Amino acid sequence: MPMRDPDELIRAFFNRSRLALSRLLTYVEDGHPETFSIMGRILPEKKGAHIIGITGPQGSGKSTLIDRLVKIYRREGVEVAVVTVDPSSPKTGGAVLADRIRISTDDEGVFVRSMASRSHVGGLSKNIRKAIDLLDAFGFKKILVETIGTGQDEVEIRHVAETVVLVFTPEMGDEVQTMKAGLMEVADIYAINKMDELSPRRLKEAIEFLIRQAPSSERKVVEVSAKDNLNIEELFNAIESHRRHEREIDIESVEAYLKDLLLDCFKRIMGRDYSFFLRELVKEGLNPYERIGDILLNRRTR
Amino acid sequence: MWDRSKDIDFDAYIRGERPPNYRTTSGIELKEFYTAEDAPSRDERPGQYPFTRGIHADMYRRRFWTRRQQTGYGSPRESNERMRLLLKEGQTGLNVNLDVPGELGLDADHPLAQGDIGLVGTSLSTLEDAEELFRDLPLDKISTTIILPPPSSAVLMALYLLLAERQGVSPSSLMGTIMNDSFNQLVGPTREAVLPFFPIDASVKIGVDVMEYCTRQIPKWNILNINAYNMRQTGIDAVQEGAFAMSLARDYIGLLLQRGLDIDEFAGRIAFFCDVQMDFLEEIAKIRAMRRLWAKMIREDFGAKETRSCLFKAAVQTSGLHLTAQQPLNNIARATIQTLAAVLAGVQSIHTTSYDEAYALPTEDAQKLSIRIQQIIGYETGLTKVVDPLGGAYVIEWLTDALEERMLALMRRIEDMGGFMKCYKDGWIENEINKARYEMSGRIERGEQVVVGVNAFRDEEEKLPISIFKVYSSEMQRARIEYVKRYKKERDQKKVENALSKLYEETKKGSNVLPPVMDAVLSRATLGEICDTLRRAYGFEIQV
C-alpha cells in the first residue's frame, strides 16, 4: 500500500525500508511542509557519514571515477550512497539525468539518487543537505556527491562535503583556470583523469600548475585513469586519509544550514498562510522586518 | 494541408498545395529547373571509369539486380523453411541474419539473452544449427550474404566453410558476402550499443583476419560490406551516409594493405550496404556520387590498376525509418518508390522493406509482396532495357556533382581528424548522429518534413487492415535454451577444451583467428563459447 504519511514513513525509515528512505528524500527535495518535523526526528540519528564531493568540468569522467571508487568501497564491505546532481533547464524546469547509468547499481549495497538542480541558483540542489542528512541517518557510511562543476556549485560543494575531489583532464587546464575564483582552492584532492591518454609532458605541466595553486601541504594530487581502472587505489587512499577526525567549524557552511532550518521552521509556523505571506512580503508600503517580528514574537500569522 | 477531423475544407482548392520547402533532405537548395549549363558535359558512360552511370556497360539488360530479402527468425529450421519459400517465389540470393544474442556473440542460454532469442533473426549457436539452416541449399548455386559483425562473423564464416566442405563444394565456387563491419551492425554506430560486448580494436582485428583469409582462399567472396544503411537509419543525411561510409572503407583498406595484400587483391571484394529513402532525386544522385567517389579513391589514392577494384558494389535496403505504423498500406507505395529509385540508381541488390515493418517482422504475404514489387519493376516497366535512363538529366547530374562535392568535403574533415575509426572512438561520430537525430525529429514535428499519415493527413479512426506476424514464442525460446544446454553436455568436452585453448593461444599471439575458430567449431564449441574465448584472450569482460 502506498506510504504517504510522514509518521508511517519515519517508522519504516528506522526499520531500514529503502522505499521509505526514497520517499522521504522526495519530500525534503520538494520542500514538504512537514520537513521541519521530519528532519527534527531524523537528525539525532545521524551517524557521521563521510561526505565526499566529486566535482569538475563536464567530460572529466566523474561518473566513471565514482563507479570505480564505489567498487573499492564495496570490496571493503562498506555501503555507499551516491547523489548526482545535473542541471535543470532554466526554461522548462525539466532535466535529463544520465549519470546513474555510468554507475554499477545492481549491488544492493549501493544506493543512487539523481537530483536536478531545479531552480537553485548555486547549481546544487537546494535541499541537498537534507538529502545527505537522511542518507547519513539511514546508515550509509560513505556518501558521494557528484556535481556538475560549472556555475557556482563547485564552491557550494565545499559547504556540503567534507572531502572535495576536483576531477579534470589536462586538456582542461585552461578551462579550469578560468573557472570561478575559489574553484582551485575548494578542492582537497586533485584528480587528473585520463592519465593513460596523455603525453608525460602535459601531465607534468598539469601537476606543476596544480602544485602552484595548492601550496598547502594538505592538498594532494593524484593521476588516474577511470576508464582503464588505473591508480584508483591511490585516490581512494587519499580520500580516506583526508578524513579528519577533528573537523574545523566552517562558519559559512553552518550559517547556510541555519538559514535552511529557519526557513523550514518558519514555513511550519505559517502553515497554509505561507503563500499568502510571500505575496504580502513584496507589497509596497509593508515593512517586512515589522511583519516578521510580529509573526515570530506574537505568533500572529495574519 | 487538410485535417480529416474537421469538416470539408472548402478553401483547400483555392489555397492549393505546395511542397513545404525547396531543399533536398540534406539541405541542398533546388532551383526551379535545370538546364545544360548546370550539368557540364562529361561524356561518362556506364561501365567506364569513374562508373557514375553504372558499374557495368549492360547492367540490368544482361542481369537483373539480385533480390535479396532478409529472412531469419526463430530456430534454424524455421528460417530454412522461410528461405526456401522465398527462393521458390523468385528470390535470387539469400540473407542470413542472426538474432541479437548471435550478433553480440552470445548463446541462447546466456542469462542476458533470454528475452531476445530468435526475434529479429535466426537463433544459431552450433554446427548442427548451421546444417539445419542450410539444409537442401546447394552452396555452389546460391549467393549468401551473412549479416554479422566480428567476432560472430568469424564463427559464421568458419561454419559456412565447413558446410561447403561437407557438401563437396570447393571454396573457389562459393559466392556471397560476409558483412563483417565492426561499427555499424548492431545499430547505427553508437558506442553504447557496440562497446559493452566486445572491445572495438579486437573486433576490427578479427574482422580484418576474416577479410585476409577470404581474400587469399575464397576468390568469389566479398569480404566486407560497409553498413551505411544502419548509419543512415539514425537520421543522418545523404551526405553523411556517403562520407561516413567512404571514410570507414578507407580505414579498412589501410589495415588490409598493412597485412601485405595488394589493393587489387581485395578492393574488388568490398561492397556497401546503403539506404534508399524518400527524397527520390537525391537518393539516386547519392548512389551515383558514391560510385564516382569510390572509383576515384581506389584508383587515385590507392593506385589500383584493375578495373574490378574500382567498381562500387551497392546492396540497398529501402528505408524502414520512413515506414509508418499509421495507415500501413501507405508503406507499399513508399517501398515501391524507394525500390524504383534504387533501380534507377543502378544498384546490385535490393531488399524491399515490407509494409508491416513498423509492427513486426514481415508476414509471408508481406515478404512476397516485396518480391513482387521488384518483379513488377523489373519485368513490366521497361526500365531494365536501358542502362542509366536518367543519365544526362540535368538535375540528376547537377545533384550528383553537388553531393560528391559535399561528401568529399566531409571526408576530408574526417581524414584531418584521424579517420573514421578515430572519430568514432573519440565520440565525434556519435555527436554528429545525435545532432542529426534531433534535427530530424524536430523537422517532422514542425511539419517541415511531411510524413503522410503521421504529421499530415492523419486518420484518427483508422482500423488496422493488416495481420501481424507474431514471432515471439516462449516455447521457441525455451526450446532453444534447452537445445544449447543439451548440446554442451553431449559432446567430447576434452576435444572442445583443447580447441578453445588453442584458439586462446593463437589469439594472444596475434595470429589469424579463422583457422583456430574453424577447429573450434569442428570440435563442437558453440558461438558463445568461441566468442567468450576471444574475449578472455583480450582481457575483456562483458560490461552491462
Added chain:
Amino acid sequence: MERRRPRIIIGKLGLDGHTNGIRIVSNWLKDAGFEVIYMGIYNTPERIIKAALEEDVDLVGLSFLEGSHLFFAERLMELARSEGLDNVKFVFGGVIPPDDIPRLKAMGISEVFLPGTPREAIISSLRSLLGGTYGD
C-alpha cells in the same frame, strides 16, 4: 509546498541497442518539464525496478522494437509488486502489435504508444497518468 517535478525513468530492456526513440522522447519530456532518469540500453528488469525505487519515480517508460515486450512485461510487473511500487505507472512504447495491447494492460501496463504517436499525445497521456499530483 514547492511544485514538484514529475520524475520518469526512460530506458530499454534486453539486448536491443536502438537508442533513437528513447533519446528523442527523453528530450521531449525534458522540454515538457519532466525530470528524466535516462537508463539507456541493456537493462534487466531488476535494474529498472531498483532505479524506480531509489529514484521515487512516478512513471517508467520502456521502448521495445523487437518483440520482447510480453516476455519482459511479466517479469517487470512481478518485481514491481514485490518491491511495493504500487504508485509507479509503467508505459511501453515502440513496435508492438496492437492486439498485444490488451494483454499488456491486463498485466498492469498503463499505456502503450505505437510508433508515430505525436509528442503532444504522449505528454498529455503521461500527465493524465500522474493525476492531480502536480497542480498544473
